[in-house]
Each structure stands twice: as C-alpha cells, then as structure tokens.
Amino acid sequence: xxxxxxxxxxxxxxxxxxxxxxxxxxxxxIQIPQKSRQKQNPFKGQAEAIAAGEKLFRANCSKCxxxxxxxxxxxxxxxxxxxxxxxxxxxxxxxxxGSMRAGMPSWSRLPEGERWQIVxxxxxxx
Numbered sequence: 001x002x003x004x005x006x007x008x009x010x011x012x013x014x015x016x017x018x019x020x021x022x023x024x025x026x027x028x029x030i031q032i033p034q035k036s037r038q039k040q041n042p043f044k045g046q047a048e049a050i051a052a053g054e055k056l057f058r059a060n061c062s063k064c065x066x067x068x069x070x071x072x073x074x075x076x077x078x079x080x081x082x083x084x085x086x087x088x089x090x091x092x093x094x095x096x097x098g099s100m101r102a103g104m105p106s107w108s109r110l111p112e113g114e115r116w117q118i119v120x121x122x123x124x125x126x
Contacts, residue, residue, distance in 0.1 A: 028099040029082075032090050039089030043113075043120045053121030056114055060107065069125055075103070079125055091119045 043049030058067060064075040071077030083091070095115045098106035107115060 028094055028102060028104070029086070029090060031097075031099075032093045036093040037087050037089045039087075039092060041088035041092070041116050041119050041123070043116050044088070044123075046120065049117045049120040050124045052114075053117035053119070053124075056110070056118050057121050060110070061118070064103075069122070078122055083122060084125075088116075088119050088123060091122055092116060095119070 043053075057065075057069065061069075064072060065078055066072050066075075069078035076083070086094075092112075092115050094104065095107045095110070095118060096112075097108070098104045107118075110118075
C-alpha cells in the first residue's frame with residue numbers, strides 16, 4: 001500500500017515537470033504534412049503584412065509568448081533557431097492546428113490571410 005502511495009506521489013510531482021519539459025520540444029514539426037510544409041507565404045516581404053502581423057500577434061499571441069515574442073515560461077521564445085528555420089508553411093500549419101501537447105491552441109478561427117500575416121511577422125523577427 002505504501003509503495004502505491006509513493007508511486008502516486010511521484011507521478012503527481014514528476015509528471016507536470018515532464019510535461020513542461022516537452023513544451024517547445026519541436027515534436028509538432030513531425031505532424032506536419034509535406035504539402036503544408038511547402039506552402040509559400042503570399043505576403044512574403046510585404047511591409048504592410050509584417051506590420052499587420054505584429055498587431056495580430058500582440059492581440060492574440062503575446063499573452064503566452066510576450067509582447068516581443070521572447071516567451072514566457074513555459075511558452076516558447078519565438079526568436080529561437082527552430083522558429084527562424086521553420087518554413088512559412090510549417091508556421092501557418094501550427095497556427096491553424098495548434099499543438100495541444102505543447103499548450104498551443106488552434107488559431108483556425110482567424111482568417112487564413114491573418115495567419116499568414118502573423119507568419120510574416122514571425123519570419124521578420126530579429
């Protein structure tokens with residue numbers, strides 16, 4: 001009986017730490033279909049789209065990722081190489097589908113054009 005209690009306590013204490021450690025681990029990249037990876041941003045390089053994307057980011061994403069996309073524990077810092085190296089299609093797929101494991105909600109309720117504007121902003125981060 002004591003052994004089961006001990007295991008339950010360990011599970012309660014260790015499982016949340018494990019889940020937090022997997023946030024931002026990049027496993028979402030595995031799920032993306034090749035067709036989505038190859039999508040190109042229709043707003044690539046457009047200053048107006050980058051500015052609109054920044055406004056959308058601040059209104060929708062900054063609660064978790066910070067106003068400057070620097071991240072808030074345990075949410076991902078979006079200035080990382082993983083995000084810089086992600087294709088526009090991968091980022092748009094993530095915005096559309098979310099990643100429940102990582103705590104990233106789906107933003108499919110945003111029109112597709114607005115999701116691409118957020119991608120424009122993210123790809124423009126320095």
